[in-house]
Amino acid sequence: MINSNQARTFSVNLRHQQVTRYICPLREGGSLPGLAEADDGFKYVVKFRGAGHGSKSLIAELIGGEIARALGLRVPELVLLDVDEDFGRTEGDEEIQDLLKASQGLNLGLHFLSGALTFDNTVNVTDELEASKIVWLDAFLTNVDRTVKNTNMLIWSRELWLIDHGAILYFHHSWNNWQQAARSPFPYIKDHTLLKYASRIDDADREARNLLSTDILDAIIDAVPDSWLIHDGSDETPDEIRRVYKDFLSFRLSNSQIFVNEIKNARQALI
Numbered sequence: 001m002i003n004s005n006q007a008r009t010f011s012v013n014l015r016h017q018q019v020t021r022y023i024c025p026l027r028e029g030g031s032l033p034g035l036a037e038a039d040d041g042f043k044y045v046v047k048f049r050g051a052g053h054g055s056k057s058l059i060a061e062l063i064g065g066e067i068a069r070a071l072g073l074r075v076p077e078l079v080l081l082d083v084d085e086d087f088g089r090t091e092g093d094e095e096i097q098d099l100l101k102a103s104q105g106l107n108l109g110l111h112f113l114s115g116a117l118t119f120d121n122t123v124n125v126t127d128e129l130e131a132s133k134i135v136w137l138d139a140f141l142t143n144v145d146r147t148v149k150n151t152n153m154l155i156w157s158r159e160l161w162l163i164d165h166g167a168i169l170y171f172h173h174s175w176n177n178w179q180q181a182a183r184s185p186f187p188y189i190k191d192h193t194l195l196k197y198a199s200r201i202d203d204a205d206r207e208a209r210n211l212l213s214t215d216i217l218d219a220i221i222d223a224v225p226d227s228w229l230i231h232d233g234s235d236e237t238p239d240e241i242r243r244v245y246k247d248f249l250s251f252r253l254s255n256s257q258i259f260v261n262e263i264k265n266a267r268q269a270l271i
Contacts, residue, residue: 010070010216012223014062016080019046019087019107025096032099035112038081044109046081047166050102055228056173057166058108063245064141064165065110066220071133071211074161077111080225106225110163119153119160121193130160131197132204139189139259140208140252141168142181147191171248175231178244182251185262195267205260209253217249 017038026033026045036046049055065075083103134153138146145167146152152164171181189195198204221242229238252259 010219012066012219014078014080014223015040016082017109018082018084019044019109022087022096022100025093032096034096034099036081036109038079038109043112043114044079044081045076045112045163047108047110048083048099048103049105049107049228050099053166053173055230059172059224059228059245060168061108061110061164061166062224063220063249064137064143064168065162066223067141067212067217067249068137068162068165070216070220071137071208073130073133073137074159075110076113076161076163079109079111081107081109083107106227113154113156113161116154116156116161119151119155121148121151121197124155124160126160126194126197128197129200129203129207131194132200133208134162135189135192135194135198135263136201136204136208136256136260138168138192139186139263140249140256141165142170142184142186142188143168144170144188144191146193148193151193153193169245169248172245175234175244178248179251182248183255183258186259187262187266189259189263190266190269192266195263196270198263198267201260201263201267205256209256212253214246214250214253217253218246221245221249 017040019036020039021037023035023037026035032051034046035043037043047058047061049058062078065078068075083100085104087100143165154161154163171178226238229241
């Protein structure tokens with residue numbers, strides 16, 4: 001885990017690699033991620049900017065993964081992956097070829113955890129503080145996609161790893177009245193797959209508020225590439241868009257009791 005001194009010096013250092021080989025699609029994902037190899041010889045689960053929600057899902061993935069890492073939770077390494085204009089021309093699947101063509105430039109990869117198993121809370125044991133921190137994280141980030149149907153967690157090397165944060169910060173898909181979204185207690189937390197194990201939510205809140213700061217949140221958001229921060233039909237600059245993300249997360253961190261109380265109420269109704 002990260003202590004408070006480490007938290008103050010937290011930095012985001014994303015490697016930048018070139019995709020060299022597309023291996024196969026991972027069709028269980030709604031945005032059609034793919035397994036690919038990069039020029040460092042490693043395999044990555046690639047989230048493509050040309051897919052469904054475009055660069056917003058990549059923004060969410062980067063912000064969610066790095067905040068989870070700042071909290072001491074396990075997340076596969078995130079790497080910026082470049083797709084050049086010639087890549088994928090020999091791909092036989094027309095849908096995938098179109099996806100790769102639309103994804104030229106910077107995309108995002110998660111280090112592939114070979115042999116990992118999908119987390120199942122009826123089989124896998126979860127530490128109560130870790131479960132509470134994950135529930136806190138997902139309420140903070142308004143993550144609607146960590147349910148029994150789709151846990152977005154893996155067991156790898158006998159440890160719990162978090163994956164797929166593309167559904168967080170769902171306010172940015174409409175970009176209207178983000179201030180109201182920031183004040184949401186997030187009632188969807190009632191469907192969280194780890195809610196019944198989150199018995200130490202006050203401890204998790206205290207630890208998270210100790211580990212996170214506006215400086216850390218700002219550093220994470222500043223790591224989002226400018227090329228992802230362009231909204232169709234909007235003349236907002238990347239820095240103006242960054243400011244909304246920063247203000248949204250800063251408000252939720254300062255007012256975490258709003259969603260902490262919702263977690264407690266949902267858990268009480270569950271048990």
